[in-house]
Amino acid sequence: MNRVVTSMTLTQGVAEHIRNLIHRGEVGPGDRLPAERELAEQLGVARISLREAIKILQDDGYVEVRRGAHGGTFVTELHRPVENWRARMREQSGEIDDIVDFRIALECHSARLAAQRRTRADLAALRSAIKNLDQVDGRAAFRLTDSQFHSGLARAARSIRLENAVHTARGELFSPHDLLPFVEPIEETRNDHQAIYDAVRDGDADTAETLMREHIERAREQLRVIVFGAQGTERRSRSNGRQRRG
Template sequence: MARQVTSTTLAQAVADHLRMRIHRGDVSPGERLPAERELAEQLGVARISLREAIRQLREDGYVEVRRGSSGGTYVTELRRPAEAWRARMRAQVGEIDDILDFRIALETETAVLAARRHTESSLVPVREAVEALHDVIGRTAFRQADSRFHIALARAARNERLEEAVETARGELFSPRDLLPFREPVEETLRDHQAVLDAVRRGDADGAAEAMRAHLEHSRRQLRIIVFGADEDGVDDAEWPAS
């Protein structure tokens, strides 16, 4: 029997959609969301459902409501969601590997198809996303450039279902690099993205898949550092800030 759609489930769907946009970096910490009427129209939902969705996001630490002349609903610095993510990963042994195994299966094939099917014009946004990493200032700009790279690469693969899967996956999985010291993941990610782009541009499908796999294995290592507090070289948890 199909589940009945209620205002509560609709509000949850709206909250999930806004949460994914925040995770992808579409909406940045400190940024004000559109006014209630405008946002409800954009999303095609009733204002009562939007209000409930905003309430859920407030409870989870994603947004805060400010009063006064510059009042409105603003995205927070995401400290509470980041800590909640880390706590969940610690409690659910094996979740990290499940996440990365899924992304490797999905995005290595994306890289293969991009190498085989890309056009020069389709690689322009991929190259621009790589170049943007050279100049990023702050974690939000990094998350945005990182997401643009992976989504643009999926578009270059010219498979709408694959593109949608990559975009959805990036929105559903919290961005764990927000818990890392800033410079190291940027420099490593820049090298990895450049290696993927170079292989795709050459039409080297195997090389593109291998470069993407290496990139995501680096992400696996970063995830382990974030969650468990020490890497294989014994980095102490105190060296890794919580936000």
């Protein structure tokens, strides 16, 4: 019978929405957002609310705004946001595990449901996402296709709440792959996705779920490397936040 209720302003909500799109890789470095008036209408908010949101993102280094005929709002290289994010994750060391645990809950069940409910169109979208993974030029684009696969799976699960929650949870992390100092994970990810796809296609819910769990656990390790450095994996067995609340 206690606890506190908080409320976001529209401005904050819009900022978070756009930040999540960037985190998930839906829009990446160099991309231009739609013009303010246009985007405001798309989002269903007043222009001033959007402008305030952009201001926040600008201050945080996510976007930069250029005036003039070919101006607009452009996503930066994200160096500062990534550093801030890493610092925050290092400070609150349980945070990564909390988010990843949440993602596992959501995406494993999504995979299970997708295996039971997928349509031909769903499978086609997933195949396309896997295919794009091969032909990706840069790491930034990689992030988008990775996002496409997971989003497609969430969509195939046919659960609105689940899909939204997957997007929200994924938006809390930077997609890791273009941050890693090595490149094997790309091939690894492709294999994981292919295996999950096969299970979903065959309607094998248990396997799809298990593979997804393993896939995200690998992502957890990658995130640890990114945030804590190469020795992050070992540090885990010591006292990495996990047990901090008992």
